[in-house]
Amino acid sequence: MNILEAVVLGVVQGLTEFLPVSSSGHLVLVPEFLGMPAPPVAFDVLLHLATLVAVGGYFARDWYCMAAAFVAPGRLPGRTAATWRRLAIWLAVGTVPAALAGVVLQSFFESLFSSTLAVGIFLIVTGCLLTLADLVAARAERRRRTLDDMGLLDALLIGCYQALAIAPGLSRSGATISGGVFLGLDRPTAARFSFLLSVPVILGAGLVSATDLGEGIGSGDAVAYVLGAAAALVAGLFAIHVLLRYLQTHGLWPFAVYAFVLGGLVVVLSLI
Numbered sequence: 421m422n423i424l425e426a427v428v429l430g431v432v433q434g435l436t437e438f439l440p441v442s443s444s445g446h447l448v449l450v451p452e453f454l455g456m457p458a459p460p461v462a463f464d465v466l467l468h469l470a471t472l473v474a475v476g477g478y479f480a481r482d483w484y485c486m487a488a489a490f491v492a493p494g495r496l497p498g499r500t501a502a503t504w505r506r507l508a509i510w511l512a513v514g515t516v517p518a519a520l521a522g523v524v525l526q527s528f529f530e531s532l533f534s535s536t537l538a539v540g541i542f543l544i545v546t547g548c549l550l551t552l553a554d555l556v557a558a559r560a561e562r563r564r565r566t567l568d569d570m571g572l573l574d575a576l577l578i579g580c581y582q583a584l585a586i587a588p589g590l591s592r593s594g595a596t597i598s599g600g601v602f603l604g605l606d607r608p609t610a611a612r613f614s615f616l617l618s619v620p621v622i623l624g625a626g627l628v629s630a631t632d633l634g635e636g637i638g639s640g641d642a643v644a645y646v647l648g649a650a651a652a653l654v655a656g657l658f659a660i661h662v663l664l665r666y667l668q669t670h671g672l673w674p675f676a677v678y679a680f681v682l683g684g685l686v687v688v689l690s691l692i
Contacts, residue, residue, distance in 0.1 A: 421463065421641060425456050426648030433467040434474065434655025438615065439663060440594030440675045441682075442546055443471075445539045448588050449686060452536060463645055465626060470649040472622040474656030475615050482507075482616060503568060507616075510570055514579035514613075515620040521583035522625070537690035542589030543683030550676035553598035557607055557671065564606035567613060574603050582617060589683070592618065593663075594675065607667040615660060 432450050436443035447467075451458050459467075476483065485496060486508040493501035557564075581599035585592035593614050600610025 421644050423644045423647055426644035427651045429459055430467055430648035430651030431655045434471055434652040435659045437471040437656055438593055438659040440550060440591045440597055441678055442543060442589050442591040445543055445589035448539050466645055466649050467652045468622050469626045470652035471656040474653050475618055475660060478657060478660050479616055507567060510575035511616055513572055514575040514617050517579040517583035518621050521586055536686055539589035540683045540686030540690055542587050543679045546591045546594045547676045547679035547683060549598040550594055550672040553601040554671040554673050557601050565604040566609055577603060608664060611664055611667050
């Protein structure tokens, strides 16, 4: 893998990890469309860890407050410690479905990564979820809930959407944001919970694949890997910031259109 290929894949991973268009699907399709070799597992792991740093850094204050709520609640003003503790618990609960799905259905999900047809179909499913989420949000715009209104069942159901998104082409952020909207959250709040929920999943997957990372980086690939990871980090920070601001006043429909068009194109080309 050369430096240009590494940077391109890093930018793709950083943007699509958080924009609701499926990073796993794009990491399958981009090398296929550009005639690039499939990225090594070690590089894929490194890109995901870079996006982990991006989302962890962007929400550093949230993570600090959640930690302080357990170990030093007196440092938090008023009654906010209970709110932050509750959010941390909801994130833990929401992580369980994806962890179980990753263990029980690992071989099934891995088989999908070799099928561009499956990627196309799941991109279309992503488009459907985003479209439905916009319709639901438009019908109940004045009755939206916040993170303070979430309960255990809400966190568990959003976690189930995240578990389904292990399939390539089914966007993790798109599925979890849509799930949050279906449960009554406004789009920015659903996006924030989705981004926070990504941290334990990416961290867990990175720990499981840590041996692949150590064994897969050769001395000749080190520069390309580092630059690719840096590109993923910067692109990830950009995507988080832009999407959160965008969803304050706009819907998800542009991403739905993109998913429909790309998914339909991939399905047609796969069948031909």
